[in-house]
Amino acid sequence: MHELGIAQNIIEIVQDQTKNYSNRKIKNVFVKVGKLTNVLNDSLVFGYDALIMGTNLEGSKLSIETVPAKIRCESCGSESVIDGLTFCCDQCKSTSVKLVNGMELTVFEIEIEDLSEVT
Numbered sequence: 259m260h261e262l263g264i265a266q267n268i269i270e271i272v273q274d275q276t277k278n279y280s281n282r283k284i285k286n287v288f289v290k291v292g293k294l295t296n297v298l299n300d301s302l303v304f305g306y307d308a309l310i311m312g313t314n315l316e317g318s319k320l321s322i323e324t325v326p327a328k329i330r331c332e333s334c335g336s337e338s339v340i341d342g343l344t345f346c347c348d349q350c351k352s353t354s355v356k357l358v359n360g361m362e363l364t365v366f367e368i369e370i371e372d373l374s375e376v377t
């Protein structure tokens with residue numbers, strides 16, 4: 259289950275990004291996951307929830323946005339969203355294409371609660 263390793267990576271990124279806010283609670287973590295990474299969203303959330311127990315991220319929620327796979331044609335320049343593994347231009351059917359989106363795995367937003375407002 260490679261989702262567990264990915265969840266661990268996400269947690270490390272969040273902890274690194276929020277190290278100056280260690281007295282605050284992390285509320286939400288938003289990630290973008292490319293379709294071609296073959297990550298199962300449910301497994302990723304499951305792994306995340308299990309790994310954050312006992313850390314400063316406990317109680318936070320992982321939100322996943324799936325990014326569709328997109329290619330750019332090197333012959334005609336048009337972009338196509340691909341479904342499955344056929345790397346072929348929608349317009350001219352050329353297979354000389356470059357992958358634009360679909361392999362990313364990025365933490366793009368971290369929501370932190372300001373504890374001084376709560377207490």
Ligand SMILES: [Zn+2]
Pocket residue numbers: 331332333334335336347348349350351352
């Ligand atoms: Zn084309």
